[in-house]
Amino acid sequence: MDDTLAGLLAVEAEAMRRLEGATAAAAIEALEREVLGNASALAEARRGLRALPEGARREAGRAINEIAARLAERLAERRFLVAAAEEASRLDAERLDITLPGRGVRPGAAHLVMQVLEEVTDVFVALGYTVADGPEVETAFYNFDALNTPPTHPARLESDTLYVVHGPDPEGVLLRTQTSPVQARYMEQHPPPVYIVSPGRVFRRDTTDATHTPVFHQMEGLAVDAGVTFADLKGTLAHFAREFFGPGQRVRFVPHFFPFTEPSAEMLTSCFSCEGGGCRVCGGSGWIELLGCGMVDPNVFEAVGYDPASVSGFAFGVGVDRLAMIRYGVPELRFFFDPDLRVLEQYR
Amino acid sequence: MISLRWLREFAALPDDADEVARALSALGHEVEGVRRVVAPFSGVVVARVVEVRPHPRADKLRLARLDTGAGEQEVVCGAWNFEAGAIVPLSTVGAVLAGGLEVGEREIRGVVSRGMICSAAELGLAEESAGILVLDEGYPIGADFASCLAFPDALFEVTVTPNRPDAMSIFGLARDLAARFGVALRAPEGEEGPTGAPTTGRAVVEDPERCPRFTAREVRGLTVGPSPLWMQLRLRHAGVRPINNVVDVTNYVMLELGQPIHAFDLDLIPAETLVVRRALPEETLTTLDGVERRLDPEDLLIASPGGPLALAGVMGGESSEVRPQTSRVFLEVAHFAAAGILLSGKRHGLRSEAGARFERGVDPALPPLASARAARLMADLAGGEVAGGFIDLYPAPIEPWVVPLPRREPGRLLGVELGARRITGLLTRLGFRVTGGDPWQVTVPTYRPDVTRAADLVEEIARLHGYDEFPSRLPKGVGEGLPVEEQRRRRLRRALVAAGCFEVLSFSFQGSDEVEALGLPEGDRRRVPVRVRNPLSEEQAFLRTSLLPGLLGALRANAARGRGDAALFEMGRVFFPAAGELPEQPSRLAFAAAGRRAEARWEGEAPERDAHDAVGLWEALAASLGVDYQLEQVVAAPFHPGRGGRVLVEGKAVGVVGELHPAVAARFGLTTRVAAGDFDLDALLAPAGIRSFAVPSPYPPAVFDLAFDLAEEVPAASLLEAVRGAAGPWLERLELFDLFRGGPLGEGRKSLAVRLTFRHPQRTLTDEDLVPVRARITDGVGASVGGRLRGG
Structure with missing residues (x-):
């Protein structure tokens, strides 16, 4: 048996030597079959153990098992190394230029004015307002009369307002000049309290230039409840300015005039560009006119059947395009109606 | 431009121009700019x-x-x-x-x-x-x-709101500023001084409604020449060109007091008589700007028995203009009703300083004062004499009026209690007289026609107290939040953006040629647009009936700039004539995409878009809304007759997708195929039911493919419907994975292959389960669309 063991040790040494040079998984498999398989010297030696006496059998068996374990361990180790090397070389062959442009649909963009419109809407929805919609072609009654605009008001002139041919009265139906008629329509349909915003298209008879387009966008807001005051107006609109422009935004209110509010105000906001120091954007004043607002005129309440002695409210109107221009530094209103992809791509 | 020095002649205001500018703005008189002027020497x-x-x-x-x-x-x-x-x-x-x-x-x-x-x-x-x-x-x-010469000075460019005619003068602004700063207001000089023999001029008012007050006064013995330097400078700084000492005085007093004044050469007035009346048909007048104007019977005139002399309150006429040799003038200082002046000015396209004041409402109490002031200045500067016999025709004097103000009203609207003393103090400073208990009885001076109600007085209180002085509060509303329609509109927008489309905004107008270019058949409602009565141009003469022309124009504009590969969409209203109160104005969603499906790629050019891209965009929209739909082949202008599909949601047609008719695309200057869709946005936004959850089966699937030989005209949708109808409840997925023509198939035939995935909710499906299913499908397809199983 000693001879056999010596032979096995020689086989082990030879296998170890050959394993050193093995670089292919297949060669390792073959070697494994050769040294550990059924026809191997090791298997032959195991089969010969039965003929040995009890004591020698145990000893020889242990020696054979040790050799087999060493070989198996070494084979596994080598197999792992070869597999790792093979994977490494395969991956290396798969190397590509990751800086090439990616695959898939490149998104387009929502229009900037619509993005701003959604954002402003959300500021007020978060304050408990809902959204009300109304017709773009509107009656002169809702656009003017119900909003306390006198019959001789210049805004009604054909030079300022686009009228459409509908019905017998040539000045009866028009393209709304403000989103405010929605307030009147909404109040007619709903009893107080009312907290609404109504964003949408408005129209003026303006030729397109840097600061005018015949179509633009406005958002009207209205809060009517028992005990709504000028202080509520100030707080709400100041909140809006901070939400939209940033927490540091300062606002000022100065008296103004609108037929449908009394008292009326204009809200100015500190110039985002110079932060109040005075620059070209704000005309040197440090302040930018942002929106018109005021306490709802009692005549408007009466026109919709509300009692001006028991409810009060405030309304405001803000130019959505103007907000977008101010925040993003768009120099001319006409860009918003320009379908040039070089413009639209910037809205991503 | 408003001179600070001039303002300070009426009130002891601060010398600091910035401080005064801030005060003006806080009073509601917007200061657009402050110009500091120093002597040029x-x-x-x-x-x-x-x-x-x-x-x-x-x-x-x-x-x-x-x-x-x-x-x-x-x-x-x-x-x-x-x-x-x-x-x-x-x-x-x-x-x-x-x-x-x-x-x-x-x-x-x-x-x-x-x-x-x-x-x-x-x-x-x-x-x-x-x-x-x-x-x-x-x-x-x-x-x-x-x-x-009153240098240096500061000039304010002030925009006065239309409700404040009283502030369209130096004195009016000084009055507001004096109240703001709490300083005394000095009354303007209004003494006519010594007068001579009574005037020989006469005046008659035939239309007291349009001209409630008319005054006239003669100044004689004048020598027309340049006015003194200080006056010329003041006029120049105010933006008025100096002319001569007579005309300059009328302008000077108008700027100072806000009362327009017109000086006629009395020697050029036939019969020395002014008549205030409406124009007669066919009458004409050559105004001071040299334009001969055909008058309208609604125009109010200052005339003589010999004919029109001036367009009342707007502009004088050439025939009675002050000349270098003028020595006697008749000063017309009147009060005209605002509305008539506004309309006259607009009718004749005439803007004048006088018209700008009258059309807002000048104080009816002002004429005697302004007339005396102007006459005295004129006599002093042009070396003449004020005639006696001041004419003042004022049959129905406009008296100050009383507005009741409940004591709780200011606090109710302003959100803070200012106290009775403060409130009455503020109103008194502005020239209101406050008496009575509750409500207060507030007497409004005639120069404030804008104050007629309690709310107007509350504004005055707030304005003078200072808007910045009020507290801020943030109330919470009780609205229902973002409406479902608005949520769905946003989903649609996001879906198209994610699919690579850009949102555009087009004007709501269209020209008649755009309607024509769509090639719509007779009777299509989109051919009959609502007309704009006073359009800006021919291209904007109608309201749009479709969003497609705007999108096609946008595609063409981009193609012209070398960006022919583009996908654009718009959501907006279109308009149709209707019988009711208003035209019909439904909302639509449309998209149009031309050129290649993607930008240039390193893997090779992406394919050109066609009708299937339009269907793909609709699929993205449908998925964003979570709606099921049917698509059926349709011939619908302006789409390609063989490449259009009608989309139905719950059996209701909601739009058309496909390719535009190539002739339509060509008329819009597009040479590539245009994938487009045009949908009823209102229908898409309508709230949909909530889908209930289905628990996925944990058992393994059974998958097999079937290919059918079909007649060319059988729509894929019909095959899928037939398969789905016959497949039974275990069908989990159905995918159309192959389409081919030719080869072993006969002429007019095609092969469509589907992959079916089945799964049972409670167990593993076996071959025995599927054999009858497969047979049912084969029979069903054969029966409903005449498809033969291939290789079966």
């Missing part, structure tokens, strides 16, 4: 010529000895329009003249001249001048000439 003093003598060595020059207040000095002078005794501006050595010329000591033909007598042009006070500037008596000798 320095170092010029007022001097009297003591003696003039010839220059010893030059015939064209003289030597003038002047009293400068601080001594005498002699200068060389080339002008001959003055003699000893004249008061003149003298620039001394070191003075700087207009244009930056510095005056030094000069020797002229052997005589040393230390300074020079200046012309108006040299001082920058006129464009050109002949001779030196000879001043009136009254300029103190030795005084700094710049300060005599």
Whole structure:
């Protein structure tokens, strides 16, 4: 048996030597079959153990098992190394230029004015307002009369307002000049309290230039409840300015005039560009006119059947395009109606 | 432009222009800008010529000895329009003249001249001048000439809101500012002074409704000439061109008090009689701007028995204009009703300073004061006499009115209790008289036509108290939040953006050619648009009936800039004539995409878009809304007759997708195929039911493919429907994975192959389960669309 063991040790040494040079998984498999398989010297030696006496059998068996374990361990180790090397070389062959442009649909963009419109809407929805919609072609009654605009008001002139041919009265139906008629329509349909915003298209008879387009966008807001005051107006609109422009935004209110509010105000906001120091954007004043607002005129309440002695409210109107221009530094209103992809791509 | 110095003549306001500008803005008079003006010269003093003598060595020059207040000095002078005794501006050595010329000591033909007598042009006070500037008596000798001319000054560019006619004057703004600063207001000078014999002029008002008050006054013995420098400068700073001492006085008093005044040459008024009446048909008038105007019977005129003289309250006429030889003028100072003036001005496209004031409402109490002020100034400056016999036709005087103000009203609207003392104090400072208990009885002066209700008084209280002084509160509303329709609109927008589309905004107008270009059949409602009665241009003469023309124009504009690969969409209203109160104005969603499906790629060019891309975009929209739909082949203009599909949601048609008719695309200047969709947005936004959750089966799937030989005209959708209908409840997925024509198939045939995935909710499906299913499908497809199983 000693001879056999010596032979096995020689086989082990030879296998170890050959394993050193093995670089292919297949060669390792073959070697494994050769040294550990059924026809191997090791298997032959195991089969010969039965003929040995009890004591020698145990000893020889242990020696054979040790050799087999060493070989198996070494084979596994080598197999792992070869597999790792093979994977490494395969991956290396798969190397590509990751800086090439990616695959898939490149998104387009929502229009900037619509993005701003959604954002402003959300500021007020978060304050408990809902959204009300109304017709773009509107009656002169809702656009003017119900909003306390006198019959001789210049805004009604054909030079300022686009009228459409509908019905017998040539000045009866028009393209709304403000989103405010929605307030009147909404109040007619709903009893107080009312907290609404109504964003949408408005129209003026303006030729397109840097600061005018015949179509633009406005958002009207209205809060009517028992005990709504000028202080509520100030707080709400100041909140809006901070939400939209940033927490540091300062606002000022100065008296103004609108037929449908009394008292009326204009809200100015500190110039985002110079932060109040005075620059070209704000005309040197440090302040930018942002929106018109005021306490709802009692005549408007009466026109919709509300009692001006028991409810009060405030309304405001803000130019959505103007907000977008101010925040993003768009120099001319006409860009918003320009379908040039070089413009639209910037809205991503 | 509003002069700070002029304002300060009426109230002791701060000298600091910025402080006054802030106060104006806080009062609601928006200050667009502040311009500081300084004299265009320095170092010029007022001097009297003591003696003039010839220059010893030059015939064209003289030597003038002047009293400068601080001594005498002699200068060389080339002008001959003055003699000893004249008061003149003298620039001394070191003075700087207009244009930056510095005056030094000069020797002229052997005589040393230390300074020079200046012309108006040299001082920058006129464009050109002949001779030196000879001043009136009254300029103190030795005084700094710049300060005599009211330099320096600050000019405010103020925008007055339309409800505040009272603020369209120096005095009116001073009144508001005095209230703001709590200082006394000085009344304007309104004494006519000594008067002469009564006027021979007469006036008749035939339309007292349009002209509630008419005054006239004669000033005679005038010598028309330039007005004094200080007045010319004030007018110039206010933006008014000086003309002569008569016209300048009317403008000056208008700027100061806000009351327009017109001066007629009394000698040019037939019968010396002014008649205020409506224009007669066919009457014409040549206004001061030289334009002959055909008058409208709604126009109010100042006429004489001989015909029209002036368009009342808007502009005078040429025939009675003040001339260089005018010596008697008839001053018309009237009150006209605002509305008529506004319409007259608009009718004739005439903007004037007078019209701008009358159309807002001038104080009816103002004419006597303004007339006296103007007459006195005119007589003083043009050397004349104010005639007696002031004419004041005011049959129904407009009295101050009383507005009740409940004591709780200011607090209810403003959100803070200011206290009775503060409230009455503020109103009193503004010229209101407050009496009574509760409510207060507030008497409103006639110069505030905008104040007629309690809310108007509350605004006055807030305005003077200062808007910035009020607290801020943030109330919470009780609205229902973002409506479902708005949520769905946003989903649609996001879906198209994610699919690579850009949102565009088009005007809501269209021209008649755009409607034509869509090639719509007779009877299509989109061919009958709503007409704009006063459009800006032919291209905007109608309201749009479709969003497609806007999108196609946008595609063309991009193609022209080398960006032919583009996918655009818009959501917006279109308009149709309707019988009701308003035209019908449904909302639509449309998209249009042309060119390649993606930008240039390193893997090779992406394919050109076609109808299937349009279907893909609709699929993205449907997925974003979570709706099921049917698509059926349709012939619908302006789509390609063989490449259009109608989309149905819950059996209702909601739009069309496909490719535009190539002729339509061509008419819009597009040469590629255009994938497009046009949908009823209102229908898409309508709230949909909530989908219930289905628990996925944990068991393994059974998958097999079937290919069918079908007639070409059988729509894929019909095959899928037939398969789905026959497949039974275990069908989990159905995918169409292959389409081919030709080969073993006959002419007019095609092969569609589907992959079916089945799964049972409670167990593993076996072959025995699926054999009958497969047979059912094969039979069903054969029966409903005539498809034969291939290779089966």
